[in-house]
Amino acid sequence: MMKGLKKWRLFSLLAVLTVFLAGCGQEELSTLLPAGQVGKDQFNLLLLSSGIMLLVIIVVVTIYLVALVRFRRSKLGEDHIPEQVEGSHKLELVWTIIPILLILLLAVPTVYYTYKLGDVAAMGAVDEDGNAENLVVDVTAKLYWWEFEYPDLGIVTAQELVVPMDEKVYFNLLAADVKHSFWIPAVGGKLDTNVENVNKFYLVFEKDSQDLKDGVFYGKCAELCGPSHALMDFKVKTMPRPEFDQWVTAMQNTAENQVVANQDGQEVFQQSCIGCHATSGVGESGAQGPNLATFGDRNRVAGFLDHTDEKLVEWIRDTQEHKPGNKMPSFDKNQISDAEMDALVEYLMGLSVE
Amino acid sequence: MSSVAQKKGFGATLWDWLTTVDHKKIGILYFLGGGFFFVLGGIEAMMIRWQLHIPNNDFVSAGLFNDLITMHGTTMIFLAAMPILFGFMNAIVPLQIGARDVAFPFINSLGFWMFFFGGLFLNISWLYGEVPDAGWTSYASLSLASQGHGVDFYAIGLQIAGGGTLMAGINFLVTIINMRAPGMTYMRMPLFTWTTFVASAMILFAFPPLTVGLFFLTFDRMFGGNFFNHTMGGNTIIWEHIFWIFGHPEVYILILPAFGIFSEIFSIFSRKRLFGYPSMVFATVLIGFLGFMVWAHHMFTVGLGPTANAIFAVATMAIAVPTGVKIFNWLLTMWGGSIKITTPMLYALGFIPSFVMGGVTGVMQGAAPLDYQLHDSYFIVAHFHYVIVGGVVLAILAATHLYWPKMFGTMLNETLGKVTFWFFFIGFHMTFLIQHWLGFWGMPRRVWTYMDGQGWNLANLISTIGAFMMAIGVIVLVINAIMTSVKNVKVANDPWGDGRTLEWAIESPPIYYNFHATPLVRGLDTVWIEKMEGNESGLTPAEPIKDIHMPNGSIIPLLMSFGLFIAGFGAMFRTEESWGLPVLIFGLLWTFVSMAARSLQDDTGYYIKKDEILRDLKRKGGQN
Amino acid sequence: MDLNKKFTPETWPDHPERATLEAKNKFVGFWLFLGGETILFATLFATYVALKNSGPSGFGFSTQELYELPLVFVMTMLLLTSSLTSVFAMYHLRNYNFKKMQLWLAITAFLGLGFLMLEVYEFSHYVGLGFTYGNSAFSSAFFTLVGTHGFHVAVGLVWVTLLIFRNAKRGLNLYNATKYYTFSLYWHFIDVVWVFIFTVVYLMGVVG
Secondary structure, X not given: OHHHHHHHHHHXXXXXXXXXXXXXXXXXXXXXXXXXXXXXXXXXXXXXXXXXXXXXXXXXXXXHHHHHHHOEHHHHOOOOOOOOOOOOHHHHHHHHXXXXXHHHHHHHHHHHHHHHHOOOHHHHOEOOXXXXXXXXXXXXXXXXXXXXXXXXXXXXXXXXXXXXOOOEEEEEEEEOOOOEEEEEOOOEEEEEEOOOOOEEEEEEOOOOHHHOOOOOEEEEEOOOOOHHHHHOOEEXXXXXXXXXXXXXXXXXXXXXXXXXXXXXXXXXXHHHOOOOOOOOOEOOOOOOOOOOOOHHHOOEEOOOEEOOHHHHHHHHHOHHHHOOOOOOOOOOOOOOOHHHHHHHHHHHHHOOOO | OHHHHHHOOHHHHHHHHHHOOOHHHHHHHHHHHHHHHHHHHHHHHHHHHHHOOOOOOOOOOXXXXXXXXXXXXXXXXXXXXXXXXXXXXXXXXHHHOOXXXXXXXXXXXXXXXHXXXXXXXXXXXXXXXXXXXXXXXXXXXXXXXXOOOHHHHHHHHHHHHHHHHHHHHHHHHHHHHHOOOOOOOHHHOOHHHHHHHHHHHHHHHHHHHHHHHHHHHHHHHHOOOOOOOHHHOOOHXXXXXXXXXXXXXXHHHHHHXXXXXXXXXXXXXXXXXXXXXXXXXXXXXXXXXXXXOOXXXXXXXXXXXXXXXXXXXXXXXXXXXXXXXXXXXXHHHHOOOOEOOOHHHHHHHHHHHHHHHHHHHHHHHXXXXXXXXXXXXXXXXXXXXXXXXXHHHHHHHHHHHHHXXXXXXXXXXXXXHHHHHHHHHHHHHHHHHHHHHHHHOOOEOOOOOOOOOOOOHHHHHHHHHHHHHHHHHHHHHHHHHHHHHHHOOEOOOOOOOOOOOHHHHOOOOOOOOOXXXXXXXXXXXXXXXHHHOOOOOOOOEOOOOOOEEEOOOOOHHHHHHHHHHHHHHHHHXXXXXXXXXXXXXXXXXXXXXXXXXXXXXXXXXXXXXXXHHHHHHHHHOOOO | OOOXXXXXXXXXXXXXXXXXXXXXXXXXXXXXXXXXXXXXXXXXXXXXXXXXXXOOOOOOOOHHHHOOHHHHHHHHHHHHHHHHHHHHHHHHHHHOOHHHHHHHHHHHHHHHHHHHHHHHHHHHHHHHOOOOHHHOHHHHHHHHHHHHHHHHHHHHHHHHHHHHHHHOOOOOOHHHHHHHHHHHHHHHHHHHXXXXXXXXXXXXHHOO
């Protein structure tokens, strides 16, 4: 009986684990398919804690089922008066001490990883020439978009974070209006962007985003920030260091050598859009609207709409319809005629550094 | 007086209920009021799930969705779960300790009416058209940025309802400290009384921070304060701390009475003394204590630093130990017992695996680095629904069946009760089990819609189907309640047959002064002891029958609460309407004058004469 | 309960404030209420400490320059003395000496009123300097903490005034003895809170 029970336990454990692994989600945004050291640490902690917790569940459910089968009144008879047991110090001691040991088993790695993942001491380090040793990205969360500044490189972008692979990338996180939270599920846990203080942490990206379904990792806002909280997505492109360096150079060149796919479009842009949007990737954070220097390379319009000409037109024509509460005005046909719009779209889609 | 109230007309009956200070009637008022808000919060939940059953749904707008989640959470916690539990506490705890009423009948009534008017105030926002939309946590930067009067309704409504809760807490504490029958020592108190006691103590220490936090929010939004406005030197993290210093104990305030209810049920329907009673009491107190030490685990991602996170992570995990003790004690209560599966027992049996699931996911989130992934994802939504629905709501449904005869004098239909259970239980697991994985797959909580192609569609659909099964279960329960009330078949003292505590030794429902003579308590499960020794009544009187002192009913609690309700509107429209300030002053003055009237009138109650009690006894045809 | 039952100093119980079950309930309940009040003030103190001297950029007020210690010292003395006089009143409550009790309570109220008027003066002085409620997070936290205390003093004053006049003709009984006693508890509590305000807000503000 006991042996059978043990086998059954093992089997159910395996069965549960199989189901667990089968439902791993999509690799561009699942925490169960971690694509970086931070996410992997957290995933390991998940496996450890789930294992311990499954053990607890199995023990409880076993006692529960046996009690339920053995001690039914229908079996024992209506008149059966059970012995009024007061308790058992031995047993109570057992189920106090064993949980404490299990908790300790989990607490030690928890504390270890808490300090490990919270270590940003190397953030400001510089080499002998005074150059920063690590890549630092300043993230500013705004209603409802993300601005990414690379302070040591003098460039700024929005909506799509571009990072090199296999090195620690440090982040300074801040919100410009209300609180948001910065989360790239597949790469590592989130950290809030507070309004009054800068939060710092690091992530490591170990998978090339080119191999993913859309060529990008998905990033999310994880703190309720208003009506369009659900639409405050961003994307992450990861690439080997040499490619990243090329991208940086290209970005730095956008100040002078801009691709102009449509001259008329550029004029429309300079009339209607330039007040909030920059097309040069050189600069700092603090813009009214997202930087558009890499707009043509992006995966989505406004962070979540399909990256097509039609969607872009729909977006500009009625921004509130798509992203309620956002700060961008809509432009009707009196402000931008259909012909101008076509030119503008061609111009925008042509903005590219890749 | 209230003894002859039954034969009065509608107006007089209504007046009787509006002015009642009888703990049993106030219990029913709490139960009905909380039940109403439970249905309201449930409808909101159904709308949320319907919106999310397919990607890119446009059933509700983004703004309305935020209204719905905010009101669903706020309503369920403050206006449904807590008041319904207060209902059972009011109806049962004084009976369990052999008391004739609570310590402060007047304040008891005041607590109810403040809850009621606070809840009404909050929900009038739906009619006004500007609804709280910053989440039930109303984090400061968003709650300050929120347009319109929505968050004002939240701040003022909760302030009024919270005041009522605080009064109820103090009232139960004093009742349990001072009003126990002779022989009812602390270590003989039934577990439901014990958990009520600890939960009330937690209310006493957890609600003042909420009061202060809501005042800050009110001042910031309506009176030019700058507590959370960082451009003026304020700090939004203060709100998060204050909210969770209240908010974390709050979940234990909910779950402890639920533990108490299940302890009663396991004991009754296993026909066996609660296993390890002293350790159950100790675990309850310890959980109550630790409940105040762990608030920052809601804030692991706020950036408090690794040291704070590590400390709060370990403290959080520690709570698993006393909770585990409780689980095993319940299992061992069943072990060796004689288990009868009635509807309440069915809920208790459903509770064990559900709550263990909720508990272990709680420990997982206590591991701070892992929580960075799980926080504010659907995993946390799954976790707290497992704890609150799998723990508190199952307890409420169980107690509804268990105590229905004691509160209303008739039994709910057992078959329909079991139908309710199975719909609710299966629906519950369908709704929330899959949400753990939605969280793993990167779905943030509080999203009003989601794009296609992220792998979330099927799971969300399953979740929605489950939610509607839960709704069917609740509808069956309502039908059951109506049918039973119409039939109204009266039952005896102990309709379950295995009652162990004092409430099962008196009529269902009890006469308005509860006990003809105060009972003598001879041990834990005193009624069981008496019955085993052959005393069929289950009671031994501690004193001869004599005059009983009773409190008078009063309309003043209702009037005082109504004044605050009025003042709330004045405060809200103070700056934009000319009538705002006068109405604010008028409302506060109204409350103050009512209070002064109470204070000056010297209401010392009345006596029921011995003859009358003897007459009641004779009519019943028996002793006690 | 019989309100008309007459006592003599000999028959008057040692602890009149908790001689009946109702009185005992009120007594315990009020202590618990004060426990809750303690948490309320603790939250206000914590917020004040977190926000003190904190304002918009270019903010010109600091605790060192703002507070007027001599004035606050006089206020402190008034309130401490009023606590003492309320102790005298309670002494006469135990003695069943109604007239002296009323007198000492009247003095207590009078001292409390003096405190409150000085506080109003202090507040209006700060507002005159431009340190208004909406001026900064610091000012909001200051006025809320000290103002909440002031509000408690005002409530206490109204309470004791009502007690004095309501019972003037009736004398002491076991019903109102509890009311008098809980008032004195409340008044001591206010006094203790003020001691903390004086230390944390004023002394540590000016010196620390």
